Amino acid sequence: MSKQWSRSLRVVVGIASAAVVAGSLSACGNSSDSSGDTVYFGVSGPKSGTSAEYGRLWQQGFDLAIDQVNAAGGINGKKVALKWEDSQSDPKQTVPIATKFVGDNSIIAELGDFSSPASIAASPVYNRGKLVQYGFTNSSTEFTKGGDYQWSPSITQDIFQDRNAQWVQSKAKKVSVVYLETDWGKESFKYFQQFAQQRGIEIAYSSSILPDSQDFRPVLIKGRDANPDAFVHLGYGPDGALVVKQLRDVGYNGQFFGGQNTPQFIQLAGAAAEGDIVNGVFSPSDTSPKVQDFVSKFKAKYNTDPGDFNVYAYDAINVLVKAAKFGGATRDGVLKGLREVKDFSGVGLGDSFAFNQQTRRPDGVKPIELLLKNGAFVPTGSK
Template sequence: MNIGVIYPKTGQYAEYGAMFQKGFELAKEQVNKEGGINGKTLGLKYFDTQSDAKQDAAVAPKIVADDSIIAVVGDYSSPASSAASPTFQQAGLVHYGFNNSAPTFTDTGDHVWTPQIGQDKYQKANADIVSKKAKKIAVVYIENDWGKQAYEYFKDEAEKNGTEITYTSSYLADSTDLSPILIKARDTKPDAVVNIGYGPDSALVVNTLRDKLGYTGLFFGGQETSEFLSNAGDNAEGTIITGSFSATGTKDSKAKKFVKAFNKKYGYNPGNFEVTAYQAIIDLAYGAGKTEPTRAGIQKALQTVTDFPLYQGNGGTFKFNQKTRRADNIEPILLKVKDGKFVQYDVD
């Protein structure tokens, strides 16, 4: 009995894959240590897709054909995940996009679910904190479906808040020189530059602004990864992002136990990406234990269970909205880089 994992073990998003795998493996160990699922041992089958849409689409039929796989988790990016969803949907195999915040992710069908906070919520929180710190902003965002949707949510909320957007541009994920657009952004004299993207490109944005263009204003952007902090270095200090988990800020008892177990196994505190991966396996195992560890059992659990263990946000439990197939009650938190580390941030 296995859960299939589509994730980027290699490629430009490999760092995320490594973080996910740590969460997956710890969850699997704990599930099996506690007797498995209805006495059956849980396994994980990994499929490296590089979080690339073409590779996701290609591997999906192989996963469907493996009768031992009762559900699928992944991928890192929403566009890649969505390329595999139709195949899983057609086969009646649950696709659990634990990291997929694109608002359209679950549109494929009733077997596509995500506990991830939607970009509508993330970008409202993002726009709200930006509006408290800046009146005029420039915005640059990654050129893919996720980035475009996230930007539209951010823009709508920024306008509601009365924040003036002085400049906007998208950029390709594999861009190596963002000076042309960032010069234009800087020259509009914004109070802050807001970046909506992933970790590697966000580091490039802030480094270009600080080191090449002499920009000294506020910066909002980045992701809670060691790669972002390492690549951005001192330039990351003070940046504020929306997130879903703080290892040092959580007050939930089971989340604290998770942090302790994770730190003992891997030697560092988990962040957003590790906890969402961990929670994904715990969610599915918990649900299958309430029904049965089969493809149909997983689907039934997501439709009926109302107390899935919640490690993100404020902890507690959560259930799924049956119309959207998204988690009903997980709210984002704010994280700020202080002394080279992300810590939970309360608006001052």
């Protein structure tokens, strides 16, 4: 899921053009050195800045997965470890990080970045260096169009917003919508507007909101006064928590769709978000043995329930490890595995999938509808 798809596409394209030049300087990056005892994945992601919470959730999922992989023998006897560079999910920082990773022959694949523009800016470097860029939270439809080395299991915004409109339709005929004033937010709203119209949902009011704003009440009052049956927020956890709390402050008590399935959103939003409905990929209350095994191990290590972004990271490690076991612990081997393995699986990805070789995303992975009930997100079908 893309964060801060916030700078204009012109800036991203400019950075991407510069990245081609940067990538050409990494002549040693076209092959990987698998002669050591450790196999490395590079991580380009936020450990500081406004998106640092997502990096923290990633780290938990990565560490649990790597502990399990190494306990089971690693990749064909080699231990797995990470080389992490803090990008702050900023396109200006991801390009030099990509150049560094491509030039480090011990790295057999890259994970990240968190935001789609941050990833897209660096894609030319990874393509030129023939290093898989596994953008496992990149929901922009544009990310995997970058080249043969861009892969993602993330559900794209067209699919998210189709399902979002479906769930909104079950609760409301008229809605007010706020969305982030970012390229990602605009893309999300474009798709939601399209599918809302197809389903006969009236958008009585819509407005963008600035990602860094702390006071959305002037916009929310206008949305409230449009007398919607529900309020839809297209954004992330921190801004979603502010939106729902301020909606309640201005007297709107109707159905809310928005925020994210993260501990941060639940904590920040508090009681104001009770009854919230979101797109998600995972719930700790899922009774399937695979999910409950993951939840029990996660809670034993971190003493808290996992959320979507823990699952994204955990699944990402396991997918790349399986690809490398199949194709070999090299850059070419990871690519071969992603192309040829037909039975990948994941806690949030289902029991079996293969990557579509044209889109380089899985076919058939769908979001699930989650309801915030008693401070926890549960599938809407749960009692």
